[in-house]
Amino acid sequence: xxxxxxxxxxxxxxxxxxxxxxxxxxxxxxxxxxxxxxxxxxxxxxxxxxxxxxxxxxxxxxx
Numbered sequence: 001x002x003x004x005x006x007x008x009x010x011x012x013x014x015x016x017x018x019x020x021x022x023x024x025x026x027x028x029x030x031x032x033x034x035x036x037x038x039x040x041x042x043x044x045x046x047x048x049x050x051x052x053x054x055x056x057x058x059x060x061x062x063x
Contacts, residue, residue: 012031012035013031015031016028016048026054028052032052
């Protein structure tokens with residue numbers, strides 16, 4: 001088992017891509033958010049967040 005503290009932004013981003021491919025958008029978002037937090041460059045972090053937006057905010061109400 002890997003030490004979670006030793007995981008890098010790239011590790012989390014790879015996990016996010018895997019979850020997105022598996023049609024698990026919320027898990028992809030959570031992993032991408034952790035990748036963004038571990039990224040020093042604000043522009044790169046913003047790009048990660050834009051690529052994996054929170055799927056719960058995209059929902060539209062219908063009657």
